[in-house]
Amino acid sequence: MREATAHLWITGPTRAARQAAAAALPFPDPVGVDCHRGLRGPYTGAGELMRHLVPRAHARGSLPEGGTRLAILAAAPELRALLGAAEATLTSAAPPGERTRWYGHERTRRIANGLVDHLAAHPCPLTLVFHDVHEADATDAEFLAIALRRLDPDRVRIVVCSDDDTPERPASPGAPHTPGSSLAPATAAELRRRAERRTAPEVTAPYPSEFVDTDGTGEPDEVYRRLDPAARAKLHDSRADELEASHAWSWRLGAIPYHRAHGSSPEAAHAAHERAVEYCLGMGYYTAALELNARMDELLGPDAPWAARYRQLRQRGLCLALLDRPAEAEAAYYDVLSRTTDPKVHTTVSYALSVLFTRLYDAPRKDHVRALAHINTAIAFIDMLPDAEDRAFHTAFMHNGKALVTMHLGDLAEALRLVDTALAAVEDGLPPGRHQLHKSVLHHNRAQLLARLGRGAEALAEYDAVVAQDPHHPEYRFDRAVLHHQQGRFAQALADYAEVERISPPFAELHYNRGDLYSAAGGGDAAAEFARALELEPARADARIALAELWLDEDRAAEAAALAREGLELAPDDPLLHCVHGTALLALGTADTALDSLGRALALAPTAEAYATRASAHLALGHHEEALRDLTAALALCPEDPDLLHNRGYVHESAGQWAKALDDYTRALELPGADREALEQRRAECRERIEAPGSGDLS
Template identity: 45%
Template sequence: MSETFGHTHVVGATRTDRLTAVERVCGERTSDAVLRVDCHRRLRGPYTGLGGLLRAIVPEIHTEQPALVRAHHREIVTVAPELATLLGKPADTLTSESSQEERTRWYSRLRARRVAHGIVDLLRAYTAGPGAARTCVLDAIPEADSSDQEFVAIALRRLDPARLRLVVAGRADPVSAELAAALGEYARRVDSPVLPATPAAAGPDPDLAGARAFVDSDGTSDDPALSAAYRRLDAAARMPLHDRRGAELAAQREREEGEPREHHAGGAAGAASPDGAARGVSTLRLGAIPYHRLHGSAAATAGWDATAAAADYCLEMGFYDAALEHAGELTARADFDTAPDRYWAGWYRTAHALSQTSRIDEVKPIYDDLLARFDAAHPQMTLHYMLSMLWTRLNAPAEKDHRLALGHANTAVAMAGLLPAEDNRAFHIAFMKNGRALVRMHLGDLRESLSLVEDGIARLDRELAPDRQRLHRSVLHHNRAQLLARLGRPDEAMAEYDEVIRLDPYYQEYWFDRGNLRYELGRYQLAADDYEQAASLGSPFPELFQNRGALRAATGDLDGAAADYRYVLDLEPDHLDAHVCLASLLVDLGQPQAAVAQAQSGLRYAPDDARLHALGGLALLGLDRVEEAELAFAQALQRDDGNQVALVNRAVLACEQGRYPDALQDLTRALKDDPDNADLVFNLGFVHEAAGRTLDAVGAYTRALELPGADRAEVLYRRGSCHAGLGRSAQAHADYRAHLSLGPSPYTAEITAYLETGAGV
């Protein structure tokens, strides 16, 4: 890419400094349409920058390419929920429509990454046409939420700067490791000039004027004079400034959220919500509004409420870093002795966010503290359940302790039984037993796990009205489907997947999971249909296209499989299985040079992956680069002495070179791990035959004929030839006749000549 026209990283201490450099960069492409967004998370929380970009361009896309908007409807409204007033509300899943009291599923942290990929796909499609290229300036990136930083890192790698150039601007402050690497690889750095400091505000009270300007920036100004003026005012003088700005933003929030509208984007993913109307959610609620409320005159009431609401929204949407930041504001203002409910509210939210971001070492002390402070059955139940999940699911593999988890799960179940009926006891018992079922599954007791799940389904059906706890009912049916599949009861599992999709038809992963089961059962077209539906219902994720690639390869659509594997690597370049599958596929397609390049590409991410070394060696054989192939096979076997590709192909090389003991050694090692592989046994016979060990060859060929999957025609021919060489004419005659009976043969003339000699007659 051209250095001049590529993505650019502008670094400067202040916005004023950066503006000079940004203007110079934008001037390099005078025909570009330029968009400018501020990414500081204090403005709108998660996706402050990307949301600003979408609010600017989606109305235009919606008019010009409505099908494109429909395809990315859910992602757009996730990033910029204000746009629901324009686009309508995507069809609800049971997760998205559940009340806070009935929310039992929490999004993976990876959801934000999937959303980012979906929006990049949207931007690619939008800018691929013949219209003018665009430049998007994203300022204050170091102060952006992790969701924006993740998006920018992905976009720098995946977007063509010739169509949509990113100018990423900010101070020389730390950013995420992924973003720092992307800036280093995909963007040139431009340092801003240092301009004279902004003069102090004029007027009778310059500090008040400077503080007001700082507050009006929603606390995002990086002008040292303004922030210093703000700090010089005492808190009492600052509060009215925040109150005034908070009131302005509240009015803006009302305008952004607007009135519910009947318009919907159409299609399955854009179907109407149950009430037939859509209303946006202003992301000002997630940034500037709670900031001003916390620093205004009603911090203890309006400030607490606004911040708690922002934390809850972020938790529900999977924006865990933002939730943690809001929860931190709550814990800083919560004292157990004077407000135990607030103490619980702040610290429980904090622990929840930490657990979802894999900061497990910080979570357990919080749970231990809460266990020591709250002795009622309900909080004890909740905390023991969370501790069980910590030990069985959330901890790193080496740190998991399923027996300890079982103890906590049992305590949670016992505490649920102590709850009064009016405290939703039936649901809590079912929920806690579902947690115990997960632990039992991890301990290998699948039947007990299934029994617990089925008890929960029956309990909810028996004790709750059909419209209660619909989300958790679907979760239980999904768990039952997975357990039935693992227990080898596929027809029952399939029926259960059908039921869970009936209950929650817009939840992407249910279609994916049913597609996986159909694929395993060989129901390829139905699996393909499920994968297609899963792709249409949500953001792209690697496993979906990896599995669809395997399905396409299995059904002979090798070009389609290659496209899926390439898309997986477009999403996540370090996805090793995609590198392996694509390299193998390229060998099968007769493209050895491309296969070598693919294997080498994967080895950059995983230099010790034996599969990639072996596939690289196999591809090198196709290029007659024998010495390099042998080295690659040796590299593979140093890392995995049982790698089949390396063992078998090194044996083939050794046989061709007359090194029969080496070939036999490799094949014998390969058969140790796969003793019933007909092809391996045949190869062993072939090497024995080539080495002159004809009786051993006959034994190997005979064994191969006993195994499923053998190439019977070829084995019979080879064994017949061995019998002929040993003077066993009758056996040779029988094998040759059996060979010819299987269909046309390249050996017909040879066999006919042998038979016509009357040998063995």
């Protein structure tokens, strides 16, 4: 029997030892990349891998397209020469001072899944070796976790090299893999022993100090230690100049800021860090932006001009908020407010505090009234702004923020009025070409509110306008597809979903929604869509439940039960997963074990469906009283459901309670959606039983 192939994790005390161990592995033509974030920042490893593989694909006449292409460009911007630039959106093209929309932190998961799609489609087996993973940026760590989970090691074997000597195994089969979780400890120890017997490969450095040549990713060598500070700075200046002249743009996110910080010009160091922070913020690489921002704090020093200090503090608060760390963001924002009486700063920061309390905090800390207080403070400062255009923009921006709070407070009509006020401010107070991004955001928000208010035709007109204005922004088309689906325009919804798939790296919600549409309208493979959603995001319970229910309809109960069990390993307290698991066990004829799952579902969240399913399990076991109790509880939750009355009537009938069965069947017939033919047949049977001599009605 052939031994199962596995991904590997090599650990060792030094980089040289780990490199030697990787070189000793019996795999042909491995592709090795360095993941140390000090080199190229976000996607240092994944980007280098794409720069290696994509030219090979080009030589084969096969280049990635659609969302995969966009993911590759995000990780390796230098490949624009081969793939062409990503299509501009109003977000990506907005001037720095007009950027008012930021990507959600889920964007990097989409990029990672797109990169993994490219690897999975590679025409021949690959061995990929990732060095210095313990120093990787969050983007590379996320990419590797997804790659280890999704990629078949028989096709793409991953070797992770790090200094971590205590690998942990993943909590469950569906969870993102800890790097190298397939590597047995004995194998790891052997690889370490083998590595320690080998010597590191020789490196020829063009600089007197190898430490400078490796961009500070190792330990300072003796040459570097002996140099005086001015000579060291000169080496760093020279290396930064060389990297800036390189065609490899991504050095600007790692090595160049590092060398400028250790070079002779504080101004150049600050500028390099600020450019890198702005880029990472714009791309959604918030962990890297925060780390670079912290270094910029050190570069500025205590006597920095307020304008530079404010930019650094504002960026810090924004990074923390976008990383879903609202408590730290709140502290950062109050720090800013404590330093100045500038009304523009107080307007902007009060808005940011409002967003924390209305959107970002979890339920215990969420406070829409406090959010309203902060946004009102922001609005109160607007009239103090000296510039008329500034006042117009902030009027629009802050009223849009107040609309968000008002919507969360439940007043949709007032939220719509506030968005209309914001739109009037930008139309009347700003030149036509200014703040096009924020105008599109306002129209998008207006479309969402109109849809929620049931004004579908107006909402669709807004979506049409905003899609025409920003055709390559996937969120607008996605939301329009949802509206098309809700209003029964399935062909139009499918067309929008297809375009979203072309202009966005892959994400699970698209496939879940398309599967839901196919389930409702037919014409496609709903199961394949739900399965794709789970491939991208195994923790997505709604896709797992939908797929399991499809399999139950197809008499694939064993597979449905296994799917639900996998989901429960990820979310052991999900009542719907327990319910579908119980339903599958019942379909397999194991009513007694089904009762356990259904009981757990009801303990977590009583629903009519779970009660009704448990009633079926009780009935299969001959527990008539328990089945009747559950169906009565289900009817208390859904008193107008004719099927529940039909089912309870059947249980009464099975127990010989003909009169009670007849009463339930009769009541069910009075409700819309009842199965009239079946109910009339059951009623006739009950009457015959009641009228028969010695009927023995147990009612």
